[in-house]
Amino acid sequence: MLKQVEFLIQGYLLPLTMGRLQVSPSFIIEDAMAKKDSKGFFALAFVGVEDEPHFFRMARSKMDLFLLLHTLMGGQAATHLLGAATPLSKLDDLGENRVTFRDYEKINLLNEDIQSPFSKPILSTKERFLQLEKDMHKIMDEHVGLALQYYYYAVQADGKRRYPEVVVDLAIAAEALFSTGRDHKKNLKRRLSSFIAEDALEREKIAERIGDFYYLRGAIVHGGKKKVPLADVRAASEYIRRAIDKVLSSKLYTKTELIKEVDKC
DSSP, X not given: OEEEEXXXXXXXXXXXXXXXEEEETTEEEEEEEEOTTSOSEEEEEEEEEEOSTTHHHHHHHHHHHHXXXXXXXXXXXXXXXXXXXXXXXXXXXXXXXXXXXXXXXXOOOOSOOTTSGGGHHHHHHHHHHHHHGGGHHHHHTSHHHHHHHHHHHHHHHHHTTOHHHHHHHHHHHHHHHHOOSSOHHHHHHHHHHHHHOSSHHHHHHHHHHHXXXXXXXXXXXXXXXXXXXXXXXXXXXXXXXXXXXXHHHHTOOSHHHHHHHHTTO
């Protein structure tokens, strides 16, 4: 037996040029929108999974990975709500029958143009998701899953202009990847810069900026400095994004594997 699990995703996801996206054989996203008396834009996602005791968790894991990758690729953090499940006779029926979120109206958009530049982030996310889907549990259960999650939190906080939260969340993401032992600042500077730098000059620059960023993190956490220099935060955010992206590309899914690889440099 199969189940269809529905998600309501708030925030930018599908561009105006695309009304429905078949992410994988068991995953469809389509445009939806709040009624006139509501605020915000929404998308519906339908995930087909086996009807077994943990089918909600299975569907949620796929949705989580997709949205985290979407944030990593496009820099925007959408949120999601879990709805109800309905039986499916076959995967071909996925998304054909909606059973929840009756306060929202479906919008059919014609003239789909997947070559539009507005479609690039979602299509890039789809491509990355298909590459990583088979390793979903390895990713989400390890250090890289934690780093993805806190990078997502940082992007959310950035959108709300809560910049001290951005700094702390980015620091946790970086620590999830590279910190061992007690000297977190030294480990982050050396390992992150070694991992993503293209040459010695860039390595030195990254190490210096990450050191300054980690000092800022300490000042915020310990109740000192409150003014956040956005240029420094943006730079650190991009370095951390590049590091997570490279970890995924390199398939260094356990922290032991990653640290061993980085310490060779």
